[in-house]
Amino acid sequence: MQIIRTIAELRPALRAKRKPVLVPTMGNLHAGHLSLVRSAREHGDLVVTSIFVNRLQFAPHEDFAAYPRTFESDCELLAASGCDIVFAPTDGEVYPEAQGYTVHPPPALADILEGQVRPGFFTGVCTVVLKLFNMVQPAAAVFGKKDYQQLLVVRSMVRQLALPIEIVAAETVRDASGLALSSRNGYLNDSHRAEAAQLHMALSKLVLAARSGRTDWQTLEREAQEFLRARGWQPDYVAMRRQSDLGEPSMGGPLVALAAARLGGTRLIDNREI
Numbered sequence: 001m002q003i004i005r006t007i008a009e010l011r012p013a014l015r016a017k018r019k020p021v022l023v024p025t026m027g028n029l030h031a032g033h034l035s036l037v038r039s040a041r042e043h044g045d046l047v048v049t050s051i052f053v054n055r056l057q058f059a060p061h062e063d064f065a066a067y068p069r070t071f072e073s074d075c076e077l078l079a080a081s082g083c084d085i086v087f088a089p090t091d092g093e094v095y096p097e098a099q100g101y102t103v104h105p106p107p108a109l110a111d112i113l114e115g116q117v118r119p120g121f122f123t124g125v126c127t128v129v130l131k132l133f134n135m136v137q138p139a140a141a142v143f144g145k146k147d148y149q150q151l152l153v154v155r156s157m158v159r160q161l162a163l164p165i166e167i168v169a170a171e172t173v174r175d176a177s178g179l180a181l182s183s184r185n186g187y188l189n190d191s192h193r194a195e196a197a198q199l200h201m202a203l204s205k206l207v208l209a210a211r212s213g214r215t216d217w218q219t220l221e222r223e224a225q226e227f228l229r230a231r232g233w234q235p236d237y238v239a240m241r242r243q244s245d246l247g248e249p250s251m252g253g254p255l256v257a258l259a260a261a262r263l264g265g266t267r268l269i270d271n272r273e274i
Contacts, residue, residue: 001079003086006093007135013085014136019044021168022138023083024129027051028068032173032181034081036142039170041082043140049078050132051088056099057124068186087136094131102127105153109246113258114149114269117236122153129154133165140166144173146180148258148271152246172271174200180270187266195231196268199259202227203272206240206257210274217249228261235261243273 004010014020021044023036033049040047051074058064075086103126107115110122133141143151155167173181177197188196202224209220217240224238238259240249249255258271 001075001083001086003075003088005088005090007089010085010087010135014046014048017044017046019139020046020048020136022132022136022141023047023049024132024141024143025049025051026053026067026183027074028070028183028186029074029077030181030183030185032144032146034077035173036144036170037078037081037083039168040140040142043142043166043168044138046084047082048085048087048136048138049083050136051086052094052128052132054094054124054128055091056095056102056127057121059118059120062118068183087132089135094128099127103130103157105157109149109156110153112149112246113237113239113241114260117260122150125150126153126157130157130161133163138165140168142168142170144170145273146172146182146270148256149246152244178204180268182268184266184268189264192264192266196263198228198231199233199261199263199268199270200272202238203257203259203270206238207272207274210240210255210257215249224259228259233261233263235259236267 002013004013021040023040025033037047037049053067055064078086102123105122105126115122143154145151151169158165158167178200179197206220206224214220221238221240225235228235240255240257242249242251243254243256255274256271260269
């Protein structure tokens with residue numbers, strides 16, 4: 001496995017490959033990330049995992065400086081999972097000058113749910129993802145379904161900008177309790193870790209209610225939030241939306257239940273497709 005730090009090194013390493021596949025990450029890797037690497041192996045002839053903590057998607061009050069950097073252990077995990085190249089550029093390599101050009105995704109998709117709670121987040125995501133796409137020029141890129149809205153935003157960007165890249169959606173990896181694996185799970189103390197699976201439980205109850213025929217979506221969403229608050233959570237949202245574009249359930253089509261909530265000082269997100 002090669003470790004590459006610059007675009008100038010990266011381009012020659014990719015030149016002979018017909019179908020490189022990119023797995024974009026911010027490091028601090030866990031089994032969920034490694035499942036993306038294994039999925040990437042099925043879609044091309046070379047797997048590139050990027051490790052870059054993108055400051056553009058962090059608000060001033062968020063944890064950019066404190067975000068865990070675990071590069072050596074990340075590389076050990078990636079080597080054992082079949083990664084071919086780790087692309088780990090510095091901040092100056094990705095942003096050699098002030099980033100005056102940014103990608104602003106459509107508000108109808110990007111300014112709701114996560115985008116409403118974290119204004120500008122998806123502009124930061126789209127800008128760095130487009131830059132990574134231009135650097136690596138992959139035939140495909142793998143994104144996890146745990147970040148469901150991010151997946152849809154990136155798919156929309158690729159489609160509207162006519163990028164020749166297949167976006168592969170990988171299923172969420174969970175621990176035995178049902179908790180979705182996330183780098184931020186490392187912030188949970190023991191008691192919060194035991195409680196964290198209740199976010200998945202709240203979504204599961206919502207899904208069961210929908211499958212039973214209930215369509216009083218606002219009541220179902222309110223019940224799920226009340227369930228979480230009663231257990232000490234601070235929900236940002238619990239929402240039932242359309243899978244294709246996060247439109248309202250009344251618009252028709254397969255649905256997805258999404259939630260974000262704080263438990264102590266840790267913010268967790270999850271979703272369940274129906």
